[in-house]
Amino acid sequence: MATPRTLDELPFAPHLRRFAGSSLRDARFDTVHIDGAEFVDERVEEVSFVEAAVSASSFEQVRMRRARLNDVWLQGVRMVGCDLAESNWLDVEAIGGVLAGLECHGAGLRRVVFHGCKFDSVNLRGAKLHEVVFHDCVLREVDFSGAALTECAFPGSRLEQVHLHQAKLTEVDLREAERIELADGVDALRGAAVTPMQLLELAPALAAALGLTVREAGEPLKAAVRRGSRSRR
Incomplete structure (x- = not known):
């Protein structure tokens, strides 16, 4: 799905009802279109969105743990400081959108597509991502530590100081990523595909992870190893 769909292209668009409320406390949003709404400092447990659309809306400091999003379309949605831990995303x-300071640890994302979204300090520790695609996104300080990424791709996206500590990657395609900059967990890339040029750019981090000392020929090896050891302290 390289081209984002419009609201009118959604299969459930004819059935959408306009949301006229001001709170998320209804807990279930089925065939609803939320447009231009602002939700601030709310706490709703296990809220669900089914065949729903959300556009030009903002969520700030909203707690939606174990939320369920099934067949959901989001456009221009801003989420700041929200808690979506252990949430379940399917066909989203x-x-x-903008996602900043988001808690999504332990979440499950399956068949999810992000187009032109900005992620800043999003916690996806221990999350499970399956068939998730990030198109032309910026992922800044996103934490995938201990997460499982399967059949995910990042075409046109920039990964900046991304954490992959103890993450498990399976058939993850990074070849079309615009930038790959890892804060840690470079060894987790064993389950990913990169281009030869990307491999060259990652070489210093891979060498450091393997404990390799890279020095020009002719320099005494013991001195090089000793200096390399000091640089890793």
């Missing part, structure tokens, strides 16, 4: 499409 997000376009041009």
